[in-house]
Amino acid sequence: MKPVQIYRGIHMIRKALCGAGAIGMSLMATTAAFAQEAEAAAAVANPGNNAWMMTATILVLLMILPGLALFYGGLTRSKNMLSTMTQVGGAAALAMLIWVMWGYSTAFGPEGNAFFSWGNAFLSQVTPDSTAATFSDEVISEYVFVSFQMTFAAITAALVLGATVERLKFSAVMLFTAIWLTIVYFPIAHMVWAGGGLLFEMGALDFAGGTVVHINAGVSALVLAMFLGKRSGYPAEPMPPHSLTLTMVGTGLLWVGWFGFNAGSELEADGTAGLAMINTFVATAAGALAWMLMEKMAGHKGSALGFCSGVIAGLVAVTPAAGNSGPFGAIVLGIVASIVAYYAVAKLKAKLGYDDALDVFGIHGVAGIVGAIGTGIVYQPGFGGPGDGSTAMGEQVVIQIVAVAVAITWAAVGTAVTAFVVKAITGLRVTPEVESDGLDIGEHGERAYN
Amino acid sequence: MKFIIAIIKPFKLDEVREALGAIGVAGMTVTEVRGFGRQKGQTEIYRGAEYSTNMLPKVKLEIAAADELAAQVVETIQQTASTDAIGDGKVFVFDLASATRIRTGETGDTAL
Numbered sequence: 001m002k003p004v005q006i007y008r009g010i011h012m013i014r015k016a017l018c019g020a021g022a023i024g025m026s027l028m029a030t031t032a033a034f035a036q037e038a039e040a041a042a043a044v045a046n047p048g049n050n051a052w053m054m055t056a057t058i059l060v061l062l063m064i065l066p067g068l069a070l071f072y073g074g075l076t077r078s079k080n081m082l083s084t085m086t087q088v089g090g091a092a093a094l095a096m097l098i099w100v101m102w103g104y105s106t107a108f109g110p111e112g113n114a115f116f117s118w119g120n121a122f123l124s125q126v127t128p129d130s131t132a133a134t135f136s137d138e139v140i141s142e143y144v145f146v147s148f149q150m151t152f153a154a155i156t157a158a159l160v161l162g163a164t165v166e167r168l169k170f171s172a173v174m175l176f177t178a179i180w181l182t183i184v185y186f187p188i189a190h191m192v193w194a195g196g197g198l199l200f201e202m203g204a205l206d207f208a209g210g211t212v213v214h215i216n217a218g219v220s221a222l223v224l225a226m227f228l229g230k231r232s233g234y235p236a237e238p239m240p241p242h243s244l245t246l247t248m249v250g251t252g253l254l255w256v257g258w259f260g261f262n263a264g265s266e267l268e269a270d271g272t273a274g275l276a277m278i279n280t281f282v283a284t285a286a287g288a289l290a291w292m293l294m295e296k297m298a299g300h301k302g303s304a305l306g307f308c309s310g311v312i313a314g315l316v317a318v319t320p321a322a323g324n325s326g327p328f329g330a331i332v333l334g335i336v337a338s339i340v341a342y343y344a345v346a347k348l349k350a351k352l353g354y355d356d357a358l359d360v361f362g363i364h365g366v367a368g369i370v371g372a373i374g375t376g377i378v379y380q381p382g383f384g385g386p387g388d389g390s391t392a393m394g395e396q397v398v399i400q401i402v403a404v405a406v407a408i409t410w411a412a413v414g415t416a417v418t419a420f421v422v423k424a425i426t427g428l429r430v431t432p433e434v435e436s437d438g439l440d441i442g443e444h445g446e447r448a449y450n
Numbered sequence: 451m452k453f454i455i456a457i458i459k460p461f462k463l464d465e466v467r468e469a470l471g472a473i474g475v476a477g478m479t480v481t482e483v484r485g486f487g488r489q490k491g492q493t494e495i496y497r498g499a500e501y502s503t504n505m506l507p508k509v510k511l512e513i514a515a516a517d518e519l520a521a522q523v524v525e526t527i528q529q530t531a532s533t534d535a536i537g538d539g540k541v542f543v544f545d546l547a548s549a550t551r552i553r554t555g556e557t558g559d560t561a562l
Contacts, residue, residue, distance in 0.1 A: 238501040240494060300495050309497060346498025359497060 045131050045141045052269035053144045059260020060151035064092045064158055067257050071250030071308070072162050075358050078242040079438025080166045081448035087161045087170065091177045092154035098181055099150040106186035107194060108149070114198040116187045134267040148264060149189075155261075156185055156213045162358035163221035166231050167435055170443050171426040176224070176418055184220060184414035188212050188407055203391065204403035205379055207276065208265035210320030210371045211407045218365020219411040222356055227419040228428050230355035232435055244304050251308040255284060258315050262322035275386065276322035280315065283334030287314020287367075290338035298346070312363050313341040317371035321378055325385050329378030336374065337367040369404055376400040451546040451559065452520035456511040457485070457539040458531040463509050469530040470513070473522055476562060479512040489537030508539060514549055516559045 069085040076084045095103070105120035112118065120126070126146065131139035157177045161168070191197040192204060192212050199211070206212065231239070241247060262280045266273035291310025292302035317337030318330050325333065345362035356362060376397035379387040387396075422428060429435070434442030441447055458466060463480065470478065484505040491504035515523050524541050532538050551561040 235499070239499075240496055240501055295495075303495065305496055350498065362497075 043131055043139045045139050045144075049134065049138055049140050049268045050144055052273070053140050053148055053264060053267060056260035056264025057144065057148045057151055059257045059264065060148070060155060061257075063254050063257030063261060064151070064155045065089055067250050067253030068155065068158055069250070070246045071254055072165065072358055074243040074245065074247030074250060075241045076165050077239060077438070078449055079440055081242065081440060082444055082446055083170070083439030084165045086444060087165070087168070087173045088158040090170065091157045091161060091173055094174055094177050095154040095157045095181055096150055098178060099153050100146070103153055103181060103186055104146050104149065106182065107189040109194060112190065112194065112196055114191065114196065114201070116190050117194060132267075135272075136268065136270070138268055140267055145267070152209055152213060152261075153181060153185055153189070156217050157181055159213070159217035159360060159364060160221045160224060162360040163225040163356040164228050165357050166439065167429055168228055169426060169428065169430050172422050172428050175426050176422045179418045179421060180220065180415060183418065184411055185212075185216065188216050188410055191406070192403070199403045199406060202403065203396075203399050205324050205375050205396070205400065206320045206372065206403070207322045207324050207375075208262045208319045210316065210368050210375070211403055214316045214319060214364040214368030215372060215404060215407050216411045218361040218363075218368055219408050220415040221360035222354065222365065223412050223415040224419055225356050226354055227416070227423065231357065232432060234355050235350070241305065244308075247308055248304060251311050255311055255315065258284075262319060266323055272323045272386070278327050279318050279322050279325055279330035282327050283318035283321075283330035284311050284314035286331040286334035287311060287317065287338040290335040291342055294339055294342040309341070309345065309359075309363060310338045313338040313367040316364050316367040317374065319368070320372045321375040323386070324375050325378035326383065329383050329385055333371060333374045333378055337370040340370050341367045372404050373397060373400045451549060451562070452515050452517060453544040453546040454511075454513045454515060454520065454523055454541065455544070456513070456527045456531070456541045457483070457508050458511065458527070459533065459538060460507060460509045462531045462533075466511070466527055466530045469526050470523060473526055474519065475513060475515065475523060477513075481510045481512075483508050483510045487537070487540075506537065514546055514562050516562060
């Protein structure tokens with residue numbers, strides 16, 4: 001396998017990088033690398049790669065606003081439309097500010113251990129001339145890399161809130177986001193993507209953030225929803241989506257934006273980015289149709305919401321595999337993730353009785369787990385993947401499972417701690433009256449539709 | 451004179467209107483309504499959560515007709531709106547005490 005495929009260039013490795021010899025280099029190599037710093041500092045970002053990464057960064061922003069805001073908003077009741085969209089926007093905006101204050105430093109160094117890092121608070125080490133390594137001997141401008149990674153933190157924070165819509169206070173959203181990013185997201189991002197990180201050094205494959213973003217968001221959403229409790233009236237009272245039209249619009253924007261998320265994670269406009277691109281087409285298409293087929297086979301009608309749900313399941317599943325799978329491996333992954341997520345949402349959820357309102361765990365968490373583990377299989381050359389077969393499939397799958405287990409445990413414990421603190425400071429739920437009137441008028445003083 | 455109220459399936463409206471025009475019905479009032487009968491409601495499913503709606507959309511026609519035309523109107527509606535399935539609707543006939551055309555003040559059959 002090629003570990004170089006899975007880390008994102010960081011400050012530390014950037015200084016050391018002067019060729020393929022830097023692959024898999026640990027933090028201990030720093031001292032030796034200082035000798036070559038003058039040479040490395042001369043590396044200039046390729047404008048083509050920079051331009052693509054700037055575009056990819058904006059595409060991920062498109063996934064959040066308006067993509068995720070519309071996808072989630074359409075699924076809620078009309079009295080909570082603005083609240084849902086404002087929570088997505090508010091959490092993302094706060095995440096951006098925290099990212100430049102201490103987030104980037106906590107996830108990407110330059111000093112660090114296996115769990116988190118430090119030494120670059122308020123971006124004190126970054127200048128317009130500084131660069132971040134890609135997976136070849138190229139570099140991109142570090143401000144672009146910081147921005148790209150910023151959007152990942154922002155969307156993950158926003159994703160969590162789908163489980164808690166229609167009842168979580170806005171003040172609780174903001175406090176939760178600040179603490180949760182700090183003790184859950186930044187460490188997991190560091191463990192998976194930064195050189196020296198626990199799961200990175202183990203050789204876990206996560207091309208674009210299946211573990212960091214989707215398993216993390218799904219598990220955290222479930223835990224927060226359990227702390228928060230069900231919406232009043234759930235499940236006896238009907239709560240159908242108020243606008244599947246807007247949900248479909250949001251789904252389309254998410255799919256388009258996801259090309260920045262997946263193909264951008266290559267950090268260069270090269271052939272592997274192209275591989276991630278085609279996989280993001282075909283796994284998603286397969287997931288969408290698989291979900292509709294499941295509905296048909298269950299005796300129902302293939303539905304618009306089923307199509308949208310399958311699109312998301314396919315996108316989530318292909319995220320860790322985007323540059324780590326051939327197109328046909330990606331198709332299989334999309335189909336399997338869609339089928340498993342369908343069961344989780346339509347059957348398992350009702351039996352377990354929790355109120356994950358918009359199925360963040362059922363789709364992002366479950367399809368994320370299928371994708372993360374499946375990546376260990378579709379990576380193999382025997383299945384058309386780009387792996388060189390140097391790590392046996394069984395061994396790789398075990399690494400993937402361990403990475404998933406670490407992420408689930410860290411996310412669950414960290415979210416429980418965060419929820420406990422937030423509950424003590426701001427409280428979690430709106431009053432019964434605000435919940436009944438809707439959070440739009442109760443929390444924001446507006447109505448979505450007049 | 452008779453006053454006829456018919457509840458039919460919405461997609462049959464144009465066909466019924468044309469058939470009634472052909473037998474000399476000069477006007478009608480149409481309203482979109484909701485209700486239930488033997489057909490009951492329908493089930494909506496969102497990601498496996500089933501919600502049953504117990505009201506279905508229908509179209510209500512109101513027609514005033516001269517006595518000699520009324521039976522033909524009822525027969526035409528029945529034959530045109532039928533799909534041989536439950537939920538096709540019903541036709542009700544009332545005696546109509548008077549009718550006045552507002553513009554001219556005409557009354558009775560000539561006002562229809």
